[in-house]
Amino acid sequence: MENSLKGLLKIGEIAKITGTAVSALRYYEEIGLLKPTCKSGAKYRYYKKEDISFIAFIKKAQNIGFSLDEIKLILSERNSGKSPCPKVRDLAQRKITELREKVKDLKLMERDLKKYILNCCPEEDSKPDEGNVCKMIDKVKISTKLSQS
Amino acid sequence: MENSLKGLLKIGEIAKITGTAVSALRYYEEIGLLKPTCKSGAKYRYYKKEDISFIAFIKKAQNIGFSLDEIKLILSERNSGKSPCPKVRDLAQRKITELREKVKDLKLMERDLKKYILNCCPEEDSKPDEGNVCKMIDKVKISTKLSQS
DNA sequence: GTTGACTCTCAAGTTAGGTTGAGGGTGTAC
DNA sequence: GTACACCCTCAACCTAACTTGAGAGTCAAC
Missing domain, CATH: 1.10.1660.10 (Multidrug-efflux Transporter Regulator; Chain: A; Domain 2)
Incomplete structure (x- = not known):
């Protein structure tokens, strides 16, 4: 040793x-x-x-x-003697934008899913053949449509 | 036709x-x-x-x-005569939890990336060999460590 | 000094979510 | 009635991020 x-x-x-x-x-x-x-x-x-x-x-x-490639990029830029800034800054900025949009969609869908839980299954599960099979999907669809900016 | x-x-x-x-x-x-x-x-x-x-x-x-499998599950439950509620509700609840945690991490990293952009490259790119190559990675590491709940 | 847990390399396999290509039908507009 | 854009199937390929397996070396303990 x-x-x-x-x-x-x-x-x-x-x-x-x-x-x-x-x-x-x-x-x-x-x-x-x-x-x-x-x-x-x-x-x-x-x-x-x-x-x-x-x-x-x-x-x-x-x-x-x-991705691992992006992580690698950040790291390799750091390890080279060169300034890591332009590439990493760009990567960061684009990721922030992308993440912001995801959060927006996510919140929308979260709201829909919550509504679904409250409306569709408040106490016990809704029974089939009651004209109440599940309204969630259509609700989600509507929000999904509206949110297509 | x-x-x-x-x-x-x-x-x-x-x-x-x-x-x-x-x-x-x-x-x-x-x-x-x-x-x-x-x-x-x-x-x-x-x-x-x-x-x-x-x-x-x-x-x-x-x-x-x-995943497409999850989407399929939601849909197939809807299409079968059965009540779609228990499974879909469960899926929804778990996804909400998962998404919440992702948003938390995302916000943390967004903060770090922003700091990086401000500190490391305020006007022009920092030059190498100035003892200022890039402080971002270590900062991110620190937050990352702290955020490991 | 050998057992047993750990490590190595290298090639091949896995999963999701598709794409590409070959070889061949379809349909409608001129 | 023939171009030509569009559609079909089926099999093989693709990428990321790994995992698995075979066959072999290593090391700390007893």
């Missing part, structure tokens, strides 16, 4: 901590998203502690809708 | 109106999401006018994060 491996984490360890699959971490390396420090004589991967929060960042960003 | 085809739309027509690819509409039929009325002696697909708003609904729902 070399000194340089002090404080580093093996792939299985960081996988467990971050709740990520080992195979996913290897995949991130393959696509150039997350390189391990990897000093072992054998080809074992070793990761820094800071990689834990970077992996958390990847997950959040992914959840919000960034 | 049969009488029964009056007012119906051919696949290319409804595709154009809704901004959907013909191949996508055929795919929707294949997975049982959207059946055409399809009365032609040849196997031409014919769609009702109401399908236009249904296709719009599909697109909105998809954009928000429903």
